[in-house]
Amino acid sequence: MSSPLYELGEPVLRATGLSKLYARRSSDTRARLGEVAGRVLFGRPPKEIQSLRKHEFWALKDISCELHQGEALGIIGLNGSGKTTFLRILAGQILPDGGEVWINGSSAAMIDLQAGFQASASGQENIFLRAAALGFTRAQTEHRLNEIIEFSELGDAIAAPMSSYSSGMKMRLAFSVMAIVEPDVLFIDEVLAVGDFRFRQKCLARIREMRERSAFVFVSHGMGDIALFCDRVIVLHKGKIHFEGPPKEAIEIYESLDEPASAVDTPAQLTKAMGPTFTNSGALKDVAHFWCDESGAPVTNIAFSDNVHLSLEFTSTVDIKRLILGVPVWNLNAHYTTGLSTQLASEELSVRTGERLKFLLEIRGGIANPGTLKSMMTILDGAEFLYRNPNPDLVIENAGHPTWGVVTIPHQWNLIERQ
Amino acid sequence: MTEKLLNTRKERAKGVRIYRPDSRIRQNGLQAVISISREIRNFRSHITTLFTSDFRKGYRGTVLGIFWNFVLPMVPISVYIMLVSLRIMPRYEGLSPAVYISFNVTIWFLLTGLIRQPIQVVKSKNTEMMKTAIPLSAAIVSSFAQLCFDTFVRIALVVVIILAMQAATKWTALFIVPIILSASIFCLGLGLLLSILNVIYRDIERVITILLQYGIFLSGVIFPLASLGPLVSLSAANPFNVFISSAREAAFAGSISQPGALAAWTVVGVILFLYSAWFFYLMEYRIRGSSE
The missing domain is CATH 3.40.50.300 (P-loop containing nucleotide triphosphate hydrolases)
Incomplete structure (x- = not known):
């Protein structure tokens, strides 16, 4: 909404240099009030606040608007x-503790x-x-x-x-x-x-x-x-x-x-949601996995519309009859967002002892909404977990337009009829 | 400076409001009283509704209903009368103990209510009033409505007791009204001042409770100060005793024994009220939300 909906009229409200002081402890609030009351009792205006006490902070500082x-x-x-x-x-x-409001x-x-x-x-x-x-x-x-x-x-x-x-x-x-x-x-x-x-x-x-x-x-x-x-x-x-x-x-x-x-759910909740970590060091070795761009260079942030990739490499020290790879994804609020698995693939993949494999997972851009993605790398042999450890965090950057929920499902609106 | 003041006046006339840290600081006591009166007038509908709601809350869900709102205010008087009736008490100042006590206790509860109510209302409703933008004065006044109702019920009981005991009243009983008014102004001033200070120094309410517990016996309410021996010399220094005994003497003796003390405390009361109203008006918005 770049242009105002209405023509601007006369100002009806003007805030100039508004400031408000708060204290984390009520005893500090009362001490400050006591100072003010002491001055007011003798007809003197409240003193301008020069310095803050230990537990005081500016909840607002120098806010002006019309x-x-x-x-x-x-x-x-x-x-x-x-x-x-x-x-x-x-x-x-x-x-306010500073400034003025005019209405x-x-x-x-x-x-x-x-x-x-x-x-x-x-x-x-x-x-x-x-x-x-x-x-x-x-x-x-x-x-x-x-x-x-x-x-x-x-x-x-x-x-x-x-x-x-x-x-x-x-x-x-x-x-x-x-x-x-x-x-x-x-x-x-x-x-x-x-x-x-x-x-x-x-x-x-x-x-x-x-x-x-x-x-x-x-x-x-x-x-x-x-x-x-x-x-x-x-x-x-x-x-x-x-x-x-x-x-x-x-x-x-x-x-x-x-x-x-403090504004998001606690890390403990997130850890609980993401479940346990596990490494079968007798089955896999030299496991490496990280988010990367198309060239394979590691990334921590990615633009909303860019494709994102996950690189995975490991060496198997046992025979794996049915290899399944999976990446469950959560957002910071510990909500299980989605899962990306090879389980649905039509061909089953088996691995021989001593083989080193390298995978590249590609996720189309413009689907995961802005925010930090938490995820796990899971490697299984059928139902048996061989490896389950977190991937590095991935931050999807601002979309440049409003988004809703945690994902934007590819979609299109078609006008069918107009009367 | 003059131009700024003129602008402010013009702006006020246009419905302009300005909030700043030193808001209200330039007002004097009389202006503060006028402003508080204006607030009360503007919120009179809310005060009435709040009182009605509180009044109904007093008996909601009970079998006897509104009966309780009439009975409960009489209980303290009846308790004191019962206590002195358990043994034969002398007549105080020619009055039966029942008349003496019911008359004094009625005034005592009115005056102490004027001190206690502002303290309790500011303490309990400060945050709520902030959220609803209702001035604390409106909440205090609505609590006074209950106090007034209780007082009227007690006055009715006093009249019945006076008639039953055939206590003779004098024409000077007419002076009770200005005496009680002076006492009320004094106590309201004290209540407003302490209500603000209690937000900052929370011991005040407890100290007041203790003082008033002792005060009822040290103010000639249950028995005359003369019966307390050496304390009688302090009778003029205790404003409660001065106001209550003056009202009682005006009603039943036909003359006031301490006119000088009464006049002095009346002047103190008016000054205290103006000062306290000004202090309350200045501090009201500063203490908002800080009671918890």
């Missing part, structure tokens, strides 16, 4: 990059949809509670009550206590109340993962309607939503603006960012 009427600004970044903190400051929920007009925030609900009260009571928090009077809420209940599709469950709701039902109710607001600026944080697929589509449609009358600041990990709704995107990384520009470029940059180790 939002214009009719514009949708996307904020993307890895976990812990400061997206929600940024949104909370823009929404006026917390004060011209009304605003509403869909940041934590379930906050403020009372578990023991009914869904209907919670509608009034939530709507009142958004500034609606009881009469105004009553006027739109049916609309809210209808949108939520909760039916008779609306009279049941909120504690009996599933998390999906709670989210549906929360979104339905929020959907009646008509602010000049709307702040949205990861709230589109609402309910089931059908309800999510309904929410997306409502967001699209709201998009026509409100400017948006939109935080999401869903790159499809970002590409769909946003005119401009900021990539936050470690509390700073890493990139600001068109969604397509921003998404490319976001996808090239290194996910911190």
Whole structure:
């Protein structure tokens, strides 16, 4: 989406040099608050923060941006990059420790949809509670009550206590109340993962309607939503603006960012998923396997669209009646992605003692989506494992366009009829 | 500087909001009180809904239903009356112990509630209020609604006890309203100040709990300070004793024995309230999310 969907109007929001300090230990937070309270008690403004304590860090540092009427600004970044903190400051929920936010007009925030609900009260009571928090009077809420209940599709469950709701039902109710607001600026944080697929589509449609009358600041990990709704995107990384520009470029940059180790499943989970390693040194020797390019030169990274090869060499010290080679593949989240095996080959291959064999596995480019591939090299004689050890990691580089899931299956859309 | 202020005023008139680290710092106590009042007015619908919801939560699922919301506030008074009724107690200041205690305890619970509620609300609802962008003042006021209801129930009980004991009231009972108002301002000021400090220094709530446990006996609530011997000399230094005894004397004696102390504590209360409201207003957004 290179050109804005809407003509840019007057700025409705301006953030200048925003910074926010956090501490990893609550005692440090309280100590800093104590300093501020000590100054405020005597009528002095809070001191500019000169140095950080041991456990303090800048959650945001020197963030500046503008939002214009009719514009949708996307904020993307890895976990812990400061997206929600940024949104909370823009929404006026917390004060910055540096810089300034200027907002011209009304605003509403869909940041934590379930906050403020009372578990023991009914869904209907919670509608009034939530709507009142958004500034609606009881009469105004009553006027739109049916609309809210209808949108939520909760039916008779609306009279049941909120504690009996599933998390999906709670989210549906929360979104339905929020959907009646008509602010000049709307702040949205990861709230589109609402309910089931059908309800999510309904929410997306409502967001699209709201998009026509409100400017948006939109935080999401869903790159499809970002590409769909946003005119401009900021990539936050470690509390700073890493990139600001068109969604397509921003998404490319976001996808090239290194996910911190804590953001993925633990290495232990991955090790467990990949299973045990094994070497029958009495059967094979001088085993070598690595990812390489067409010339056979080892590679660790490969472009999304380039063919990738796996080189395997070994010497057999026994007779192998039925050689089977296999490469099971996982992604970093320990999901078993695919398996590449000779088991389906029409001809069975046998090996004599002392033979040295060299194989080259070729995988067509443009199928494995960007990310790091973990894999095993397995060599079997029928059902008996002779060798099972990990290949080096292979990084598939950024595709230059959005991709979905872990693989892109070769496909083509054909227009059959148009009336 | 003047131009900047003018711009700010013009912008405010246009619906412009500005958030920065020194937000609100230029406001004085009176402006802070006005701003808090405006917040409460803007969120009045939410306050009402929250109170209604909390009120219903008090009896939801019980067999006797709303009955409990009327009975529970009377329990503390009835306990104290029962305790003094187990033995023959002298009449205090010409009043029966039941009248003396029910009158004092009702005021005591109102005043201590005005201190405790802000502390508890800020501690428990700080993070939730941050997420919903509702000012803490609105949450505090909704908790006061419950306090007011409980107080009205207790007042009704006091009236019944006064009638039953045929305690004679004087025309000066009309002064109870301004006295209680002064006491409430003092205690609310204290509550607002301590609610913020408790987020930073978490021992405060525990210290307050201990002080108030002793305080009910050291403030002439259950029996007169005169019966505590040397402590009577501190009667004017204890604002609770001054406010409660003044209200009681206005109701039943026809005169106030410590008008000077009452006036002094009223002035202290107003100053404390303005200062605390200003401090609370300035610090509210800074403590957000830091209670956990």
